[in-house]
Amino acid sequence: MPEYEAVIGLEVHVELRTRSKAFCNCPNVFGSEPNTNVCPICLGLPGVLPVLNQAVLEYAVRTGLALNCEIASFSKFDRKNYFYPDLPKNYQISQYDLPLCRNGYLDLEVNGVRRRIGITRVHMEEDAGKLIHGEGEKADYSLVDTNRSGVPLLEIVTEPDLRSPEEARAFLEKLKAILQYIDVSDCKMEEGSLRCDANISVRPSGTDILNPKTEIKNMNSFRAVYRALGAEMERQCAIWGAGDRVVRETRAWNEAEGTTVAMRTKEEASDYRYFPDPDLVPIVIGRDFVVRIREELPELPEARRQRFIKEYGLPSYDAGVLTSSRPLADFYEACVSAYRDPKTVSNWVMGEFLRLLKVFDLEVTETRLTPSHLVEMLELLKEGTISGKIAKAVFEEMFQTGKRAREIIEAKGLIQISDEEELGRVVDEVLAAHPGVVTDYRNGKEKALAFLVGQVMKATRGKANPQTVNRIIKEKIQ
């Protein structure tokens, strides 16, 4: 059986976090009571007209530039006509033959291999509403929530340049980081502000055969994308391996089963009857507008990673992790500007901080821990007020409560005992209690020393400075 490789293209929908919707003044916020962020325009009531929110255009251009796209000087909106109860006008305002941005790319590095993934197009469109289906088997109704209709979306379409589920996941992670860096979306897959469909086909590695592809929908996390593509790749390989043919179809990811399943598809091909939206004037984009937005673009993840390596002397891996999200990189830099030991800060941010974010399922911006919390703790650690072990406990409490390190260690009496006289007394007690171990040590058993230090730490509930204890024991036994 030949080795197979995947041919994957992604269609990513990103909700823009503009203040108001794409074509009216309704607030663009998530999680409101159903049908409260609506007006006649986003409801498509008779007679009303859409007017483009200029912020949408600006965000779209920003995105196009960050993805190395050409920005069209002339663009327009088209109507994509189809009937669906969550689509108030029964057409969606979108872009068809003249998208705002095209021919971009994103460079990826997966398992040490650098690859350039083409971005076919980035276009603007409006989101639809949401259907809430009646509960239970007998429920014969569906409710329509139109809060989301008219929310601005970008559709980002890649070339079929991705060759494995790993690359697809890496692409999405990088895309998300960029979109967050340029502040156009919060990219929350669970809230639907980042959605992804994937086209996948397989072929014998190294060939350029184009086999029938399937489109996978309903993936609601990067992990799901990765797993769904893996499962679908396996399925298609098995079909080809058995001498059968893969059929072109739309499939849904079933998270629980870990498989993709064929979706009910219509017999006829979709015909959206696209035509230019006569209610919206064509978009003419001046070069100076594009230049201004390009100048305002923030440092992007790749550039920041390079700078972290150069400026802070961090290993490439650390720099990659720390710059994977803008809030994390901002957090790191805020710490380093006050505590100039980049590697120590990196260890804490990449270690305890990321660990706790994961444990509590929080975003960087959602924590009560600020850079100044970490800096203060690192200073206490450095001056020996607390031990490394206690520092971890303090860090976790700071993370959970938002209290300052000094406040925590004072309240709990966690200040490290460095007082030699006090430690000497504890050492004396430990030595007296374990004469056998003392003898072992004198007879050259190095391990015995560690046991004795441990006993002192235990007696002081971890507050003793281990280096000092070590030295005192040695002095007393000699």
Add this chain to the structure above:
Amino acid sequence: MELFQLTAHELAEMLKKNEISAEEITRSVFERIHAVEDQVRAYVTVTEEAAYQKARGIDGEKREGKGAGPLAGIPAGLKDNFCTRGVRTTCSSRMLENFVPPYSATVVEKLAAAGAVFTGKLNMDEFAMGSSTETSAFFQTRNPWNLDCVPGGSSGGAAAAVAAGEAVYALGSDTGGSIRQPASFCGIVGLKPTYGLVSRFGLVAFASSLDQIGPLTKDVRDCALVLNAIAGHDPLDSTSVPGPVPDYTSYLASDIKGVKVGVPREFFGEGLDPGVKEVVQAAVNQLAQLGAVVEECSFPHAEYALPCYYIIAPAEASSNLARYDGVRYGFRATPEKGGNYDLLEMYMRTRSEGFGPEVKRRIMLGTYALSSGYYDAYYLKALKLRTLIKQDFNRLFDQFDVVVSPTSPTPPFRFGEKAGNPLVMYLSDVYTIPVNLAGIPALSLPCGFVEGLPVGLQIMAPAFGEGTLLKVAHAFEQSKPYHLARPRLKGEAAEKGLAHAREMSRGGK
């Protein structure tokens, strides 16, 4: 003369001199409605109570010495495709029979701010599709000049109401001639402004790239006054053009010596009623008498305007009317008893039962023209033709200040005469349609009669040439006052008319 027979500017003058009150004018118009409405049947909804309230408010403001504009206190009717807050807006369709918008069209807001007293909502062809007001789902409006004849369409209710004195003026919408053709049939002045001069916000869309709102008035001065009130940029309509708007009445005084008038021979050829031709020729001669330089010219792509229009307008309509699906508002088909339709069936039944045949015909035409495989052959080709038609006009306006033609190839026709044959009916708009495709302004004004029925002269100008149109039209009107003729209606039907008006006012609030 009774108050309802006067023009807005005449009434405004009397109001200014305190010879009458707004309430008296309003009463005169509603008494007229009650007297003749059962003959004319122009109104879908009468808003009498609100009108009196507004009129009294205007009178109150006047007593307090507040300055009132030239339209303050003057009763005006609205075609029933303008959204009116709290007053049902039906588009003369079952689909929207009970639709009460929570907002008003920008033009309605503007007129309200100018002190207009709204009399109600006027009958029309369903969703503005038609040339005779016969496609209204509710009833037929009759031509006040001959009750056996159609008033034209689709602003037939608006034109008939103004001609019959049931409103001092009215607003209509014009997609392919829907203001000018009924104005011509009813012997009044109708103006389709430049595309983008008047906001379309709140006008229930038929074909968005062609629709434009304009006045139907008794004379040219009223037309200028109403245009003053409704023109101008609207941030709610991105196709409305920014920039200052002139005072259109300032164009009315000047004479037309030396004005260059083009007469395209293609508009005087086959299909033109000989009587209409004679009247319009006489009107053109009259312009020459007034000092205009009249010259024959050519409009080579004229014959393509109609087919081009009947691709573009239905294409846009098929999309604009997709929102009427029974899900959120308006009509929804329901099964006989207790049962449920599934989604597809609900959509199909709602649209089958809610729309009339002409609307369905155009939705199907448009859907077909836009569908993949036919798009290039029809829609794209129509867009190219549209460009050629624009170029024809550009060439003409390099040479001429205005271009004139008959408004309609025939005088008002009888009910049913063309209703059975859509293609014949579509020819009613053959002279008006090119104007919409090019987005330029055009005005129809009374220029004579054929067998007692009015004939209109269409005057076309380059984009934003409304001033020139009004100037030429005003000069003609002053020299040949056909606009002063009034149709004679039977006055004895007051009782029945009242009943009809009451019945129609149930929808209002």
